[in-house]
Amino acid sequence: MSDACGQSRALTVLTPVKDEGSLRAALGRIPDEERSPLARLPGTHFGRWVVMPDLGDGPQLLFSATHDKSDEDYLQQIAAHMADEADEIWGQCEGYPGAADRGAFVDYLKQHRVRTNLFVSAYPRATLDEVLEGLDLRRRLGDFAPRAQSMDPEQLRAEFGKAGLA
Numbered sequence: 001m002s003d004a005c006g007q008s009r010a011l012t013v014l015t016p017v018k019d020e021g022s023l024r025a026a027l028g029r030i031p032d033e034e035r036s037p038l039a040r041l042p043g044t045h046f047g048r049w050v051v052m053p054d055l056g057d058g059p060q061l062l063f064s065a066t067h068d069k070s071d072e073d074y075l076q077q078i079a080a081h082m083a084d085e086a087d088e089i090w091g092q093c094e095g096y097p098g099a100a101d102r103g104a105f106v107d108y109l110k111q112h113r114v115r116t117n118l119f120v121s122a123y124p125r126a127t128l129d130e131v132l133e134g135l136d137l138r139r140r141l142g143d144f145a146p147r148a149q150s151m152d153p154e155q156l157r158a159e160f161g162k163a164g165l166a
Contacts, residue, residue, distance in 0.1 A: 010065075011065045012113065013114065015094070016061075016093060017060060022092045023061060029088070030085060043067045047067075
């Protein structure tokens with residue numbers, strides 16, 4: 001499957017836009033980083049919406065996400081964990097049925113899904129929790145390393161353990 005690399009999955013959805021101005025306004029209201037609705041979706045490594053220009057068929061909304069769930073589970077999670085935002089965004093797209101009818105919502109995204117020809121994941125065998133744990137360890141080591149420069153071996157061993165690095 002070209003949409004998978006290890007346990008990471010790619011989801012790409014391209015939907016025709018009916019009101020580009022309203023869509024851009026809706027996207028502008030979406031918070032980013034930890035306040036993003038995508039942060040509420042378990043297993044989301046990366047996600048974004050992009051308004052694609054009119055290339056002959058009118059503007060299109062591109063939704064792209066990398067996750068570590070099954071495709072069906074991930075689509076269900078979008079409807080369950082960010083229904084209001086989904087309605088605000090995809091509500092500006094043609095034929096959108098709304099997130100209240102989960103079956104119709106999932107079918108809509110499946111109908112507009114674009115399969116990738118090549119998907120590469122930076123961490124193909126890692127879950128989101130494992131990636132976040134690795135990033136936290138890197139941060140803690142980065143904080144510890146400068147302080148460790150002046151420690152004798154006994155103090156280094158003790159402080160290493162206190163820092164949760166042992």
